[in-house]
Amino acid sequence: MMASLAKHYQTVTCLKFTDDGSHFVSAGKDGAVLVWNLTKALCRNVDKCTEPTFTFNDHGLPVTDVHIGVGGMRAYIFTVSLDRTCRIYDLSSGTLLLSVVFSEGLQSVITNAMETVVFVGTNNGNIFEFYVNDIPRVKEYHVEEQPKHLLATKSSSINCLAAH
Secondary structure, eight states, X not given: OOOOOOOOSSOEEEEEEOTTSSEEEEEETTSOEEEXXXXXXXXXXXXXXXXXXXXXXXXXXXXXXXXXXXXXXXXXXEEEETTSEXXXXXXXXXXXXXXXXXXXXXXXXXXXXXXXXXXXXEXXXXXXXXXXXXXXXXXXXXXXXXXXXXXXXXXXXXXXXXXX
């Protein structure tokens, strides 16, 4: 073992790396999303090097999935949670760009290659899509009870999504 990081208060549910491998994101049942510099995380002087680059505590319930877009530290982070929100963060500035609220708890998230369409899988087995460019320029957007973009309905939770 090269390092042990202990910043989450509950179990880590998701771990994803940026496409350039320089950073990784951990998310947990505590609702926290932490962005880590891999080089600093492996530093020998653990006390001085193991602070996350960014800490996001916007989710009220466990974070169930994270998707990191293309661009290393210039990418966007997409997170989903049982609190029914999909949040989009700018990794370069560490700011929350958008929070999209659904009527169901969310389990998984992925985007298309251009990161203009976001797909979320829910606890109830539904897969919804929303177009980032179609959302009004507000920090929080509530999806209607019957979203227009229902892709599929299954009988159980959608725990994983993939796109290519």
